[in-house]
Every structure is written in C-alpha cells, then in structure tokens.
Amino acid sequence: MSEAIKTDVVIIGAGPVGLFAVFQLGLLDIKTHLVDILDKVGGQCAELYPEKPIYDIPAVPLITGHGLTEALMEQIKPFHPTFHLGEMVTTIEHLDAQNFRVTTDGGKVFETKAVVIAAGGGSFQPKRPPIAGIEPYENKSVHYAVRKMDAFRDKNLLIVGGGDSALDWTLNLQPVAKRLTLVHRRDDFRGAPANVGKMRALVAAGSMDLKIGQVCELEGAGGQLTGAHIKAADGTISRVEVDAMLPFFGLTMKLGPVANWGFDLKDELIPVDTGTFETSKPGLFAIGDINTYPGKMKLILSGFHEAALMAQRAHHYVHPEKRLVFQYTTSSTNLQKKLGVK
Amino acid sequence: MPKITFIEHDGTVHTVEAEIGSTVMETAQRNDVTSIVAECGGSCTCATCVVHVDEKWSPVVGPPSAEEEDMLDFAFEVKPTSRLACQIKVTEALDGLVVYTPAYQGR
Ligand SMILES: Cc1cc2nc3c(=O)[nH]c(=O)nc-3n(C[C@H](O)[C@H](O)[C@H](O)COP(=O)(O)OP(=O)(O)OC[C@H]3O[C@@H](n4cnc5c(N)ncnc54)[C@H](O)[C@@H]3O)c2cc1C
Numbered sequence: 504m505s506e507a508i509k510t511d512v513v514i515i516g517a518g519p520v521g522l523f524a525v526f527q528l529g530l531l532d533i534k535t536h537l538v539d540i541l542d543k544v545g546g547q548c549a550e551l552y553p554e555k556p557i558y559d560i561p562a563v564p565l566i567t568g569h570g571l572t573e574a575l576m577e578q579i580k581p582f583h584p585t586f587h588l589g590e591m592v593t594t595i596e597h598l599d600a601q602n603f604r605v606t607t608d609g610g611k612v613f614e615t616k617a618v619v620i621a622a623g624g625g626s627f628q629p630k631r632p633p634i635a636g637i638e639p640y641e642n643k644s645v646h647y648a649v650r651k652m653d654a655f656r657d658k659n660l661l662i663v664g665g666g667d668s669a670l671d672w673t674l675n676l677q678p679v680a681k682r683l684t685l686v687h688r689r690d691d692f693r694g695a696p697a698n699v700g701k702m703r704a705l706v707a708a709g710s711m712d713l714k715i716g717q718v719c720e721l722e723g724a725g726g727q728l729t730g731a732h733i734k735a736a737d738g739t740i741s742r743v744e745v746d747a748m749l750p751f752f753g754l755t756m757k758l759g760p761v762a763n764w765g766f767d768l769k770d771e772l773i774p775v776d777t778g779t780f781e782t783s784k785p786g787l788f789a790i791g792d793i794n795t796y797p798g799k800m801k802l803i804l805s806g807f808h809e810a811a812l813m814a815q816r817a818h819h820y821v822h823p824e825k826r827l828v829f830q831y832t833t834s835s836t837n838l839q840k841k842l843g844v845k
Numbered sequence: 846m847p848k849i850t851f852i853e854h855d856g857t858v859h860t861v862e863a864e865i866g867s868t869v870m871e872t873a874q875r876n877d878v879t880s881i882v883a884e885c886g887g888s889c890t891c892a893t894c895v896v897h898v899d900e901k902w903s904p905v906v907g908p909p910s911a912e913e914e915d916m917l918d919f920a921f922e923v924k925p926t927s928r929l930a931c932q933i934k935v936t937e938a939l940d941g942l943v944v945y946t947p948a949y950q951g952r
C-alpha cells in the first residue's frame with residue numbers, strides 16, 4: 504500500500520456534478536482530489552454525448568457535452584484540484600469521527616475529512632459480448648482493456664469492433680502480435696478515417712486479417728482460448744486461431760463498488776437529506792445522478808444546486824473552527840481573491 | 846392509433862397502441878417491454894434499445910441513418926433488419942408493425 508494522500512475532501516466521480524463540487528468547495532477553502540474510472544473528465548457528458556447539445560443549463564441556451572466539460576474545467580482552475588483518472592474507488596472506511604480512508608483499485612489511499620460521492624449512474628464499464636460461455640475466459644484470454652502490450656506478444660490476437668478503440672489497438676498491437684485478426688460486423692468503420700486507412704493498408708499488404716461478421720462461438724479450455732467462430736452476414740461460419748481476444752463494444756454504466764459502501768440503497772440510488780445532501784452516514788455526501796430524494800430529477804442543474812448545499816455542510820467537517828459567512832462572488836473581495844480575479 | 850407488436854426473446858408477446866410521432870422505444874417503455882433498456886433515453890448514444898424488425902416490415906421501416914448504423918456497432922447479434930427503437934418514429938404506415946427484442950442489450 505502506498506503512503507496515504509491527505510486531503511480535505513475526496514470526490515468520487517469527475518462528471519459535471521463532481522467538477523462543479525470542486526468550485527463550491529473551493530470557495531470555502533476546501534481542497535479536493537477527484538477520482539474517476541474513466542481516463543477523462545466529464546462523466547456522461549464526455550463519454551456518452553460529447554457532441555450533442557444541452558439546452559437546459561441556466562443562462563446557457565446551448566452547449567455540447569464536451570463544451571460543458573471544458574467550461575467547468577475552466578471555472579474550477581483557480582482551485583487546483585488533483586485528478587486521479589483511470590482509477591476506481593473500491594472502499595471507504597470510517598477511521599474516526601473526523602477521518603475517512605478511501606482506496607482505489609490502482610492502490611492509491613486517501614485520508615480525508617469528508618467524501619463526496621458524485622458517481623452518477625455508476626462506474627463506466629466495458630460492455631460484455633453475449634457469446635455463450637465467455638465468462639471463464641474473461642481476464643485470462645478475453646480482455647476488455649490493454650494494460651501491457653507485451654502480454655500480447657507473439658499471440659494470435661482477435662480484436663472485435665469498429666470504433667476508435669478497436670482500430671487504435673489494432674494498429675498498436677499488429678506489430679507485436681503473431682497474427683492479428685480484426686472482426687467487425689460491417690465493412691465500414693466509425694473510427695478516425697486516417698486509422699481506417701492504415702488498417703486497410705496493413706490488410707492489403709497481407710500483414711493482418713480483416714473479417715466481416717460477428718463472433719458466434721469460442722473454443723478453448725481452462726480459460727485459455729484456442730479459436731473463435733465468425734459468422735458472416737450470409738450465415739457462413741469461418742474459424743480463426745485465437746490465443747487472446749479483445750472485444751470493444753463501448754461502455755455501459757454499472758453501479759459497481761457503491762453497492763458495497765453500506766448504504767440503504769433505493770433502486771441503486773443513495774438516499775440523502777435535501778438540506779445538506781449528506782447520506783445516512785455523517786461526513787459522506789452524495790450529489791448528482793447517484794442520489795435520490797422526494798422530487799429528484801436527474802439533471803445537471805439539480806446536481807449543481809446539490810453541490811452548493813453540500814459544500815456548506817462539508818465545511819463543518821473540514822473547518823469546524825471557522826464560522827461560515829454567506830457571500831456573493833460579485834461583491835466579496837475574499838471570494839474574488841480565491842478566484843484569482845482580485 | 847397504430848398497433849405495434851413486440852415479441853420478446855422468451856416468446857412473450859406485447860401488442861400495444863403507439864402514439865403517432867412518438868418512437869418505438871417510447872412505446873415499449875410506456876408498456877413495460879423491459880427487454881428494451883434505453884439507457885440514454887433515446888438520444889442514439891447507448892445502443893441498448895435494439896429491435897430486430899420483422900422481415901416483412903423491414904422495407905416499410907427503412908434502413909438506419911449513418912449515425913444509427915455507427916451506434917449499432919455497439920450492439921450485439923446485429924441482423925440486417927436490426928434497428929435502434931428510439932430512432933423509429935411511429936407513423937400511420939407502421940400500423941401492425943412486428944419487432945423482436947434481443948435477450949441482451951449489453952447490460
Ligand atoms: C444522451 C444524454 C443526454 C442528456 N441530456 C441532458 C440534458 O440535456 N440536460 C441535463 O441536465 N442532463 C442531461 N443528461 C443527464 C446528465 O448527463 C446527467 O444528469 C449528468 O451527467 C450527471 O452528472 P454526475 O456528475 O452526477 O454523474 P456522471 O456524469 O454519471 O459522472 C459520474 C462519474 O463517476 C464515475 N464513477 C462512478 N463510480 C465510480 C467509482 N467507484 N470510482 C471512480 N469513479 C466512479 C463514473 O465513471 C462517471 O464518470 C443527459 C444524459 C444522457 C446520457
């Protein structure tokens with residue numbers, strides 16, 4: 504276990520609501536670390552609909568998911584939050600009245616005075632293809648992410664999918680693999696055109712194979728794949744030698760570790776008090792899509808409001824000795840100093 | 846009102862009324878056809894609302910748009926008549942439509 508990172512507040516989830524929480528906490532002199540399983544910030548806005556318009560952010564008639572994420576990052580810059588991306592928070596332990604220990608699957612440990620759970624619809628996890636009998640191979644010879652390229656050296660590799668991840672890994676792993684086969688359901692690729700071109704050139708040069716169809720059956724034993732059957736659109740089935748398979752079918756949100764944190768969940772959501780957005784456990788807050796209360800609406804604007812009220816309460820835990828004075832950013836020189844505008 | 850029949854993987858049949866102008870996905874949700882997940886609420890970003898359109902009906906319903914076709918890459922066991930239910934608008938012409946829903950929508 505690495506040495507604990509000490510901070511005021513750990514925010515679990517860097518979606519729009521987690522990001523805005525940095526702002527609200529920052530105004531109250533509360534320092535934050537954010538953890539997200541995605542390799543980027545912005546949560547659903549960045550992962551599911553970066554190019555799509557949002558029309559109901561107050562005073563912003565139109566902004567894209569990507570635009571909103573960028574704007575939030577700009578807004579929270581003065582507070583210098585620390586991001587830990589590509590890591591999933593697995594446990595939260597109550598150490599004593601004033602301290603929690605938060606750990607990630609990457610081995611990071613935080614000691615913090617309060618925890619803000621802004622986990623949205625849960626952690627983004629890869630979609631699993633519904634191929635019969637795939638489970639025993641998972642994490643042995645079927646992988647949903649590449650941790651070390653070297654693990655695929657001199658292997659017969661099957662990559663499945665037609666998006667950027669499938670193409671990127673095809674290009675990266677082709678030189679390493681013994682033989683690489685890319686399988687996609689149609690002869691048209693959504694991924695970046697330049698990469699499609701490179702992949703097609705490798706196929707033309709005979710350096711890799713491209714098969715149009717869908718994987719319908721796996722062969723192997725004891726978690727080790729030996730082959731896969733691919734069904735073409737006309738129903739014909741062909742077989743390829745496979746030592747390892749990498750399916751890329753995008754991500755879906757699964758509740759994940761939130762289920763194990765001891766909350767009395769209601770339909771996979773954490774009940775909160777609407778005056779403070781504190782959960783049933785003092786010092787643990789839940790804001791954004793992950794919480795529930797009478798009248799809850801899963802909207803970004805609701806999450807922003809929740810972040811503001813949460814910060815007021817979190818202040819009690821982080822700076823118990825200080826009294827909170829209500830101030831406007833428009834007129835308070837104190838707040839403006841924190842924002843770096845004075 | 847046009848009628849739509851959903852035939853689920855396990856054989857359960859739902860024949861329901863659909864509002865003109867709504868989508869086949871919304872029709873499914875209003876009538877508790879739970880094999881249509883629709884995680885993204887109809888914005889063509891999740892591919893968890895897949896239906897296989899009955900072959901007779903496929904020409905009437907028509908092919909997916911380019912954006913929808915891209916999203917179908919994130920679905921499983923895609924067939925030539927597969928569509929995303931949130932991208933099919935209900936019209937008078939779809940009265941009697943039959944669609945099959947898959948066993949698994951990716952979650
Ligand atoms: C297609 C679409 C269109 C939408 N349009 C609108 C709209 O027009 N207006 C509107 O207000 N809302 C809209 N929404 C809803 C809006 O996106 C959500 O309300 C918003 O994203 C919720 O923000 P959040 O920060 O609470 O959670 P999320 O955006 O879900 O972010 C949560 C983050 O937490 C991470 N996480 C979860 N668990 C863990 C863990 N254990 N460890 C580490 N990280 C974890 C996740 O990976 C995720 O990145 C839309 C949603 C979709 C899908």
Ligand code: FES
Nearest residue numbers: 887889891892931
């Ligand atoms: S509901 Fe998400 S793609 Fe149709």
